[in-house]
Amino acid sequence: MQKTLHFIGAKTTKEAMFRAISTPEGLREWWATSADGEVVEGGTLNLVFDRLTTLKFRYDQIVPPTKLVISCFDSFKSWDKTQLVFEIEEREGQVFLTHTHQNIPDGDMESLSYFSTKWTVYLLSLKQYLETGKGTPYPNEPKLYHGD
DSSP states (O other), X not given: OEEEEEEEEXXXXXHHHXXXXXXXXXXXXXXXXXXXXXXXXXXXXXXXXXXXEEEEEEEEEEETTTEEEXXXXXXXXXXXXXXXXXXXXXXXXXXXXXXXXXXXXXXXXXXXXXXXXXXXXXXXXXXXXXXXXXXXXXXXXXXXXXXX
């Protein structure tokens, strides 16, 4: 299995970063058009990307304010059975988020390349949201290609 690995640093608190990555309210500020779900281990999270798709996740591990693990299920092929790991730490006067998107099938280079590039776009949206109060969630994020 393949994975992508990214990190950002933001002038924020660990608690604000954790809320932004874990709650439906936070996720719709920087990633999805809308979101709903119950933030409990075993609970589900639905991320809606208008006129494109809905990604369904299960909360696997919730350790506020330092770690979140969610797994995608019942979604289209490139996302299905992949897992997102978010790890938060504070140092050097800022809060760092390390993000791993794992369990991407071996040999699926198109998805690996897309995830690697698109996560950069969304994590910069998260940083912008945390530092300015306004992110660029779908469909307002920069596009990688026409139809993205």
